[in-house]
Amino acid sequence: SQQGEEDPQALSIQEGENATMNCSYKTSINNLQWYRQNSGRGLVHLILIRSNEREKHSGRLRVTLDTSKKSSSLLITASRAADTASYFCATGRSNDYKLSFGAGTTVTVRA
C-alpha cells in the first residue's frame, strides 16, 4: 500500500525556474528517499534523508524532512529540460524490507 502522498500531481515550469514538490506520509520512518523516472524507464535514486536529518543537498537538489509533520519536500533549482520526469518519494521503515512509494509528481520543464 502507498505510504506517501505527493503534491502537486503535476507541475509545469520554465527552464531556469525552481521546482518544489511535497511528500506526506503516515507512519514513522527510518528514511525517506526521492527517485526520478523518465517516461517508461526504471527509477533512478536521487537522494536519501534519514529520520534524524532535517535537510540534505545534492547538486541542484535540496531535500527537507519534518518528522513532526510527517512531510518532506524536494526542491530542484535552476531547472533544465532534462529534469522533465516523474518524481517519487519513498519511505523506508526500520526492520522492514519494504520501500513504499508515493503517487508521484510529474514535472515538465519548458524550454
Place this chain on the structure above:
Amino acid sequence: DTEVTQTPKHLVMGMTNKKSLKCEQHMGHRAMYWYKQKAKKPPELMFVYSYEKLSINESVPSRFSPECPNSSLLNLHLHALQPEDSALYLCASSHWTGVSNEKLFFGSGTQLSVL
C-alpha cells in the same frame, strides 16, 4: 558495475503462454525486488528476496512465480496471465544494513503486454 540488467525489454504474450523475466546485478546486493507499475502510477511491490530467500510476497496471484537461483539473479515466471497484468515490471536491488533499506538500484524494466 552499478547496473541492474533486465531482459527482455519488451514482451508480448498470450493468456496461455509461459514466459520468464530475468534480472541480474553484480553489486553484491543481497536484497532483490520485483515491482509492478501501471502507467502514471507508482511502483507496487510484488516480491522481496533477501539472501536468496523469499522474504515478502505482497499477496501476488500464483500466476506470477518468483525465483532467485543465486545472489546475482532474479527471475519472474509468468503463466496464464490476464490482460490486466499488462504493465512495466521493474527489478531492483539494494544493500540491506540489517536495519533498513539503503537506496534501490532499478533496472530499466520489462514492458509486458498480455493479449
